[in-house]
Amino acid sequence: MFDNITIEEVNHKVFFDKDKMKLYVSYDYPYDPSEYIKREKFIKINRYLLYITKPGEYSEGNKVFRVNYYIGFDYGDFNVEDLKEITFQSNKISELFYREKGKSEQFSFSFKFDSCEFDLKLIASNKLKDTYYGHLNYESGVKVIIKKCSSYCELNKIINSILNLLSIIAVDIDIKNCKISITNKKSSYIGNVMFNYFESKEKYIKNYNFSLGNFWHLKDSVPKIINILYPTPDINLYFLFSYQSEYDNYDFFNMYSCFEYEYSKIDKNKLYENDILEKIEQQKSSALEILKDKTFPIQFLNYIKNYNPLEGHRQKLNNGLGYIREITYCDYTDKEFQEFQEKIYKLRINIVHNPNGTFIIDDTWLIMSFSQMIYILFLKRALIDDNTIKDVVKNFFVPVA
Numbered sequence: 034m035f036d037n038i039t040i041e042e043v044n045h046k047v048f049f050d051k052d053k054m055k056l057y058v059s060y061d062y063p064y065d066p067s068e069y070i071k072r073e074k075f076i077k078i079n080r081y082l083l084y085i086t087k088p089g090e091y092s093e094g095n096k097v098f099r100v101n102y103y104i105g106f107d108y109g110d111f112n113v114e115d116l117k118e119i120t121f122q123s124n125k126i127s128e129l130f131y132r133e134k135g136k137s138e139q140f141s142f143s144f145k146f147d148s149c150e151f152d153l154k155l156i157a158s159n160k161l162k163d164t165y166y167g168h169l170n171y172e173s174g175v176k177v178i179i180k181k182c183s184s185y186c187e188l189n190k191i192i193n194s195i196l197n198l199l200s201i202i203a204v205d206i207d208i209k210n211c212k213i214s215i216t217n218k219k220s221s222y223i224g225n226v227m228f229n230y231f232e233s234k235e236k237y238i239k240n241y242n243f244s245l246g247n248f249w250h251l252k253d254s255v256p257k258i259i260n261i262l263y264p265t266p267d268i269n270l271y272f273l274f275s276y277q278s279e280y281d282n283y284d285f286f287n288m289y290s291c292f293e294y295e296y297s298k299i300d301k302n303k304l305y306e307n308d309i310l311e312k313i314e315q316q317k318s319s320a321l322e323i324l325k326d327k328t329f330p331i332q333f334l335n336y337i338k339n340y341n342p343l344e345g346h347r348q349k350l351n352n353g354l355g356y357i358r359e360i361t362y363c364d365y366t367d368k369e370f371q372e373f374q375e376k377i378y379k380l381r382i383n384i385v386h387n388p389n390g391t392f393i394i395d396d397t398w399l400i401m402s403f404s405q406m407i408y409i410l411f412l413k414r415a416l417i418d419d420n421t422i423k424d425v426v427k428n429f430f431v432p433v434a
Contacts, residue, residue, distance in 0.1 A: 035047060035048045035059075036048070036049075036078055036079060038076070038077075038078060040058075040066045040069050040070075040076075041066075041069055043064045043066075045058050045059050045064075045066060046058075046059040047059070047078055049078050049081055049083065049100070049103075051103075051227075054099060054100045054103075054229035055097055055098065055099060055100065056076070056078075056083055056085065056089075056097070056098040056099075056100055057095045057096075057097055058070075058089070058095060058096045058097075058098070059094065059095055060091065060094060060095055060096045065096065066089075066096060067088055067089050067096060070085055070089070070098060071088060074086060074185075074186070074189070075185040075186075075189075080105060080106040080107075080224075081103045081104070081105055081106070082103060082104040082106075082111060082185065083100050083102075083103045084100065084101045084102050084103065084185075084189055085098045085099070085100055085101060086101055086267055087099055087101075099229065100229055101228070101229055102192075102226055102227060102228040102229060103226070103227055104215070104224060104225070104226050105224045105225060105226075105227065106223055106224045107223065107224040107225070111223060111224070112217075113182055113183070113184060113185055113187075113188050114182065114183060115217045115218055116179040116182050116188070116215060116216075116217060116218075117178070117179055117216050117217050117218045117219075118176060118177065118178055118179065118215070118216045119176070119177040119179070119191065119192065119195075119213060119214070119215050119216075120174065120175065120176050120177075120213070120214045121174065121175040121176075121177075121195060121196070121199070121211050121212070121213055122174055122175075122211060122212045122213075122214070123208070123210065123211035123212060125203070125205070125207070125208045125210075125211070126173070126174055126175060126199065126208065126211055127173050127174065129199065129202065129203050129208070129248055130155060130156060130157040130158065130173040130174065130175075130248060131157070131158065131159065131173060136159070137156070137157065137158040137159060137173075138156075138157050139154055139155070139156045139157070140154070140155045140156075140157070140252055140255070141153070141154050141155075142155075142255055142256050142259070144256070144259060144260075144263070146187075146190075146263060148181070148182075148183045148184065148187055149181055149182050149183070149187040149190070149191065150179075150180035150181040150182075151177050151178060151179050151180055151181075151182070151191055152177070152178040152180065153175070153176075153177055153195065153255070153259070154175070154176040154177075154178065155175055155248075155252070155255070156173050156174055156175070156176070157173055157248075158173040175195060175199070177191060177195060179191075189266050190263050190264070190266045191263075192213065192226060192266075193262070193266035193267070194259055194262040194263040194266060196208075196209045196211075197262045197266075197268060197270060198255065198258055198259060198262060200270055200273055201251075201258055201262075201270070201273070201411070202248050202251050202258075203248075204273050204408065205273065206270055206271075206273045209228060210228070212225060213225055213226035250421060250424045250425045250428065251417075251421070251425065253421075254412075254415065254417045254421060257415045257416050257417060258415050258417075260415075261411075261414060261415045269287065269290060269291050269294065270291075271284075271287035271288050271290070271291050272288055272291040272292070272295075272404045272407035272408050272411070273404075273408070277397060278395075278397065279393050279394065279395050279397065280393070280394040280397065280400045281391060281392065281393055281394065282383075282384045282387075282391060282392055282394070283391075284394070284400065285380055285381075285384060285394060285400065286384055288400070288403060288404055288407065289377075289381055289384075291407050292350075292353065292403070292406075292407050292410070293349070295353070295407055295410040295411055295414060296349055296352070296353040296410070298414045299352075299353065299356060299410075299413075299414070303356065304352045304356060346378060346381060347374070347375075347378050350374045350377055350378055351374055353410060354370075354373075354374060354406055355370075356410070356413070357406060357409045357410055357413055358370065359419075360409060360419050360422050360423050360426060361402075361405065361406055361409060361426065363402050363405075363406075373399070373402065376396070376399055377399070377403055380394065405426075409422055409426065412425070
C-alpha cells in the first residue's frame, strides 16, 4: 500500500518495503526527489524514520532508494528533542563486556558537541547466563543518556558513533547487528532501530574474530575514539578484517580505500623532513614561474601546484605503513617490508586496470596484515599512545602460519 508524502511542495506516492529495506518514491519528471533525499538523508513515512545515503535508481516509474536503517515508532509519534535513553543489546555485546573475574563495573563518559550532549555508559559484568538464544549477560551492555539532541542528524551521529565504537573495540563489524531501543523522557518505550545488512560486509564474513579482552586495553581511549567517529557517522570500517580462506578484488578495493582515507589524515610533517618539503615547494614555484607567461590549461597548472613526488601510490604505502611499522605485529626485515608493500601496490594496479574483472586473492596473510595495519593507522589517528596500541596488537592480533 502506497502512502502520500510531500517533498518540496510536490506530492509523491511512497512505499517502504521493510523486508527488502527499500523505499519506492513515485517519479514524475522533472520532480525528482533524489536531491532532497541526498541533502536531508532522513525522510519520515508514517511510523518510520528512514536514513538514506545512497542515490536512488530509476525503476518502472519509481525512484528506488536503499535504506541504511530506520527507526520504527511502536507507540505514538517521535520527537527527537524528547529523547531520553538509547540501549544497545545483543549476545555479542554481552560477551564483549563480560569479565570472568572481578566485580561488575560501569564506565561512564560524557560528550558535548555543538548541538548535542550525551553520556555513554559501558557496563561490564561477570554474570553470564545460558539462554535458548545463547550466552546472554543481562547486566552488561551499552546505554546512552541523551542530555541534548536537536536534530535527526545529531541522533544519527550518536547511533553510528556508538556502533562504530563497538566495532572498533571488538574488531568485528558484525557486532552492529544488535537490538537498539529508544525511550523518551517519560521513560516510555518508543521503538527500535533496524539496520540494513543486505549491502554490509557481513555477507562476506566466514568467521568473525572476536576478543573478549580487547575492551580492557582500549577502555580509557573511548573518548578519543568517539571524538573521531562522531563527526563522520558513515565512515568506512572495511578494514575491520575477518579471517577468511580467500578474498576477492572487492574486499581489497574497499580495504585500500580505507588505507587512503587514513593516510590522508596523517600529519605529513611527521612523514617528511622540513627541508625536503621546502625543496619541493621551491621546485614547483620555479616551474610555475617559467610557465606563467605560457598558455596552458588551468588543470595542468593546478596539477603542478598540487604535485608532490612523495605522494604517489607506491610512496604512500611506504610512508603510511612505515609510519606505524614499529608497532605492528608483523616482524618484517627491511627487504620483506619492501616486498610486502610491492605486493599491495601491484594488487592495486591490477584492480585499477581491470575494473570489470573479478579475481580471488588467496594470499590471506597479505590481506590480513594489510587490514591490521590500517586498523593501527586508525588508532594512531585517534591519538592513542603507542604503548596502548602495542598492547592491543600483542594481545589481539593472531599470527597466521
